[in-house]
Amino acid sequence: MSRIIITGMGLISAIGDSVEENRDSLQFERSGIGHIQFYQTAYAGKLPTAEVRHSTEELNKKLFGKPNPSITRTSLLAIHAAEEAIRDSGLSADEISSTETALVGATTVGGMCLTDEIYHDALAKDHGTPYLSSYDYASVSMALQERYGMMGEVSTINTACSSSANSILFGARLIQHGFAKRAIVGGAESLAKFTINGFNALNILSSKPCAPFDRDRNGLNLGEGAAFLVLEREEDCKGKKNYASLTGFGNKNDAYHPSSNSPEGNGPFLSMKEAMETSRLRAEDISYINAHGTGTENNDETESRAMLRLFEKVPPFSSTKSYTGHTLGAAGAIEAVYSILSLVHQEVYPSLSFKNPIVETGLIPVQRYVRQEIKNVMSNSFGFGGNCSTLIFSKT
Amino acid sequence: MPYFHDSVCISPQFSFPVTDLSQWRASKNNLLNVTEPDYPGIPPGARRRMGKSVRMAVGAALPLLEKYSQPDGMIIATANGGMEDCIKFLNQILEYNEGLLTPASFVQSTSNAAAAQIALVTKNHNYNITHVHRGLAFENALMDVVMSLKEHPGTSYLLGCTDEISAYNYNIDGLAGCFRKESVLNSELFTSLAEGTIPGEGAFMVWMNNEREDASARLDAVRTVHSEDPSTVLKAFNKFLSENLPDGEMPDLLMTGENGDERLVKYYDLIESVFKDKVPVARFKHFCGDYCTASSFACWLSIQILKEGTVPALLLKKAAPAKRVKRILIYNNYRGSQHAFILVSGVAVDG
Amino acid sequence: METAALKQQVKEQIIHFLNLTTVKPEDIKDDEPLFGEGLGLDSIDSIELIVLLSREYGINIQDPKEGRKILSDINTMVDYIEKNRTK
Numbered sequence: 001m002s003r004i005i006i007t008g009m010g011l012i013s014a015i016g017d018s019v020e021e022n023r024d025s026l027q028f029e030r031s032g033i034g035h036i037q038f039y040q041t042a043y044a045g046k047l048p049t050a051e052v053r054h055s056t057e058e059l060n061k062k063l064f065g066k067p068n069p070s071i072t073r074t075s076l077l078a079i080h081a082a083e084e085a086i087r088d089s090g091l092s093a094d095e096i097s098s099t100e101t102a103l104v105g106a107t108t109v110g111g112m113c114l115t116d117e118i119y120h121d122a123l124a125k126d127h128g129t130p131y132l133s134s135y136d137y138a139s140v141s142m143a144l145q146e147r148y149g150m151m152g153e154v155s156t157i158n159t160a161c162s163s164s165a166n167s168i169l170f171g172a173r174l175i176q177h178g179f180a181k182r183a184i185v186g187g188a189e190s191l192a193k194f195t196i197n198g199f200n201a202l203n204i205l206s207s208k209p210c211a212p213f214d215r216d217r218n219g220l221n222l223g224e225g226a227a228f229l230v231l232e233r234e235e236d237c238k239g240k241k242n243y244a245s246l247t248g249f250g251n252k253n254d255a256y257h258p259s260s261n262s263p264e265g266n267g268p269f270l271s272m273k274e275a276m277e278t279s280r281l282r283a284e285d286i287s288y289i290n291a292h293g294t295g296t297e298n299n300d301e302t303e304s305r306a307m308l309r310l311f312e313k314v315p316p317f318s319s320t321k322s323y324t325g326h327t328l329g330a331a332g333a334i335e336a337v338y339s340i341l342s343l344v345h346q347e348v349y350p351s352l353s354f355k356n357p358i359v360e361t362g363l364i365p366v367q368r369y370v371r372q373e374i375k376n377v378m379s380n381s382f383g384f385g386g387n388c389s390t391l392i393f394s395k396t
Numbered sequence: 397m398p399y400f401h402d403s404v405c406i407s408p409q410f411s412f413p414v415t416d417l418s419q420w421r422a423s424k425n426n427l428l429n430v431t432e433p434d435y436p437g438i439p440p441g442a443r444r445r446m447g448k449s450v451r452m453a454v455g456a457a458l459p460l461l462e463k464y465s466q467p468d469g470m471i472i473a474t475a476n477g478g479m480e481d482c483i484k485f486l487n488q489i490l491e492y493n494e495g496l497l498t499p500a501s502f503v504q505s506t507s508n509a510a511a512a513q514i515a516l517v518t519k520n521h522n523y524n525i526t527h528v529h530r531g532l533a534f535e536n537a538l539m540d541v542v543m544s545l546k547e548h549p550g551t552s553y554l555l556g557c558t559d560e561i562s563a564y565n566y567n568i569d570g571l572a573g574c575f576r577k578e579s580v581l582n583s584e585l586f587t588s589l590a591e592g593t594i595p596g597e598g599a600f601m602v603w604m605n606n607e608r609e610d611a612s613a614r615l616d617a618v619r620t621v622h623s624e625d626p627s628t629v630l631k632a633f634n635k636f637l638s639e640n641l642p643d644g645e646m647p648d649l650l651m652t653g654e655n656g657d658e659r660l661v662k663y664y665d666l667i668e669s670v671f672k673d674k675v676p677v678a679r680f681k682h683f684c685g686d687y688c689t690a691s692s693f694a695c696w697l698s699i700q701i702l703k704e705g706t707v708p709a710l711l712l713k714k715a716a717p718a719k720r721v722k723r724i725l726i727y728n729n730y731r732g733s734q735h736a737f738i739l740v741s742g743v744a745v746d747g
Numbered sequence: 748m749e750t751a752a753l754k755q756q757v758k759e760q761i762i763h764f765l766n767l768t769t770v771k772p773e774d775i776k777d778d779e780p781l782f783g784e785g786l787g788l789d790s791i792d793s794i795e796l797i798v799l800l801s802r803e804y805g806i807n808i809q810d811p812k813e814g815r816k817i818l819s820d821i822n823t824m825v826d827y828i829e830k831n832r833t834k
Binding site: 041042043099108112115118119121122123124126127128132133135136137138141142145150151153154155156157158159160166170173174176177179193194196197198200201202251252253254255256257258259266267270383384385386387 | 445470475476482483485486487488489490493494495496497498499502503504505506507508509511512513515516518519520521522523524525526527528529530532533536539540542543546547563564567568569571572619620621622623628632635
Binding site: 440441443444445496497498499500503 | 765767795798
């Protein structure tokens with residue numbers, strides 16, 4: 001089967017409107033977690049979040065000129081990131097729209113960021129809003145499919161917080177099995193009352209900036225953003241940017257509880273183990289782990305236990321959610337880009353806000369930006385419903 | 397090759413626990429609802445949190461998991477799964493002004509709730525994924541299982557899907573013009589062409605692996621295309637035919653997703669015309685209604701037909717097939733923009 | 748309200764709130780653990796019951812761990828309600 005190479009990347013998050021801007025923030029340890037500026041919620045000013053620094057109107061006008069009346073913020077973020085990825089890859093318009101180019105998107109919110117509108121349309125007898133076809137998860141991928149006239153296989157995945165890690169995996173496999181020659185893969189998420197209130201109801205939102213893997217951590221901060229990657233077969237990559245290759249992947253289920261991991265971290269352990277097996281790397285070949293590291297009591301302890309079970313010596317690891325917040329359906333793709341940046345530039349981005357290790361596990365993440373030799377990076381994404389996914393990227 | 401083994405289909409018709417395609421149930425109030433059977437295998441502790449789509453999915457999966465034990469993966473498709481719980485949670489948000497809220501409906505509203513619950517109830521740690529791409533979610537899941545079986549010879553998968561008529565998709569899709577405004581029975585769907593169709597719901601689960609022995613049918617191919625242009629759809633269809641039915645071979649039956657919506661007739665007429673009346677046509681949406689993963693009902697029907705070799709009269713559009721049905725081509729579209737082609741063969745077919 | 752009547756009411760509310768369709772109030776013993784063993788409720792249920800205490804009895808429990816102690820069985824729960832209810 002063909003080796004899969006990443007030939008283009010695009011990204012927008014609270015720490016930058018492009019891959020380059022994001023890297024800059026990561027290097028200089030500038031977090032995007034702060035107070036909500038644009039989204040209307042009772043929690044603005046109360047719960048720290050990592051919001052993209054543009055209003056929906058701004059994003060709409062920039063991408064459409066004459067604003068599109070039926071497009072959601074989630075789709076706008078997706079288009080913004082996909083545009084950059086496509087430009088970066090150098091693929092022509094014909095190549096993008098070809099039947100040989102697949103698109104795999106991911107989101108957990110979709111158009112449900114529009115609480116009032118969806119509530120109106122769920123009950124109104126007539127006069128629906130312009131968003132009638134924009135609420136579902138597929139609407140984000142469909143916005144991209146329509147914009148680029150994509151005629152290849154198009155798909156959307158929702159496995160909660162591991163969604164876009166799975167979209168990367170699915171896209172890679174579509175290529176390897178001949179359903180496509182190349183794939184644009186990723187995910188998008190925007191702030192929504194639905195997720196703010198949902199996570200808050202579960203008592204896992206922190207009222208402070210999150211502190212992944214810290215002894216006194218007390219929850220996550222929600223974030224928003226989007227990332228897309230262009231995947232191609234190695235044999236098609238001459239003369240293109242060869243950022244990294246996708247060499248390992250794992251997808252396993254924790255099967256313990258709908259919204260938390262087993263104490264031993266079974267799902268995370270099995271997912272990382274499978275990624276190691278598919279990559280045929282040894283434990284000591286993993287240079288760095290971009291952890292799921294949400295800052296919740298449950299995830300960080302169970303992910304730590306899983307790392308300790310798998311690695312005799314746990315590699316350097318950090319959670320970039322301390323910059324971007326937890327971007328849910330977009331997290332897998334955003335963190336895949338960060339993992340690849342780490343490989344390309346031979347550097348590790350630190351976990352912010354860490355002070356003391358978790359007593360039971362004692363693991364300490366990387367705390368300052370550092371340049372070091374990086375050959376293989378593991379990226380973890382663990383979601384509700386026990387959906388655990390792990391990707392391994394390697395230097396080309 | 398991927399083979400379908402035992403399957404369970406929970407639908408508005410007589411499909412489970414007993415299959416009887418010689419009779420059918422009428423729609424009520426322009427809806428084809430599922431009358432849920434008992435689900436003895438679902439633990440009460442888990443069941444109490446399940447919305448209808450999750451319950452149907454778990455209820456359909458459990459008999460198979462009891463028969464076959466642990467699959468090497470669970471590949472589930474749902475476009476609207478959990479939406480009822482989404483709206484319930486949104487109601488709380490608005491009623492209590494983002495105040496103190498109960499989380500259960502939030503947790504259950506995630507699309508992967510069905511796949512997660514099946515894994516949870518059976519303690520299955522293997523590959524687990526949920527495809528949600530609207531009218532092609534089921535086809536994406538089929539591609540996933542095709543790939544998984546090639547990657548891991550000797551493995552077995554639980555493949556399935558679920559969608560329910562919830563307040564969300566019914567009212568919102570209704571406002572978007574998807575459904576008939578005037579009263580219509582499912583039995584009149586094709587004779588009373590007008591704008592819109594009637595919604596349905598259901599769940600389908602099937603055990604799949606590469607073993608031909610004891611299999612019910614074989615999945616030969618699946619492809620999709622996004623377009624509203626009929627000529628583009630035709631081009632994609634002809635490509636599918638040339639790749640999978642070479643040398644002018646024809647299927648023994650064309651099963652289409654005609655749904656009574658006059659705006660979509662052009663696509664079905666065009667696809668049917670390719671075979672110039674030489675291939676009998678069957679339809680399925682008067683049985684199951686229209687919903688995002690309705691093509692799974694067509695898949696289930698195809699498996700039943702291939703086992704028997706004959707087509708139930710109630711499904712036929714025109715004349716019955718003259719010979720035993722060994723190969724079925726399913727063509728479906730969702731709202732005229734997402735089109736899918738699935739080729740399924742009986743196990744007796746050579747090769 | 749008398750303690751016995753309050754216990755009955757709380758049992759009915761728990762059943763209704765948590766959608767325990769196969770459980771009747773008489774199935775829940777006063778000193779039987781609500782979580783883990785006994786009724787077998789989980790962490791999501793504990794959050795739900797904290798919301799119940801707020802909505803029905805005006806009791807606000809900030810710390811979920813504190814909540815688990817209060818919710819250990821019907822006796823402790825009703826005792827706490829009697830001492831702290833504002834509704």
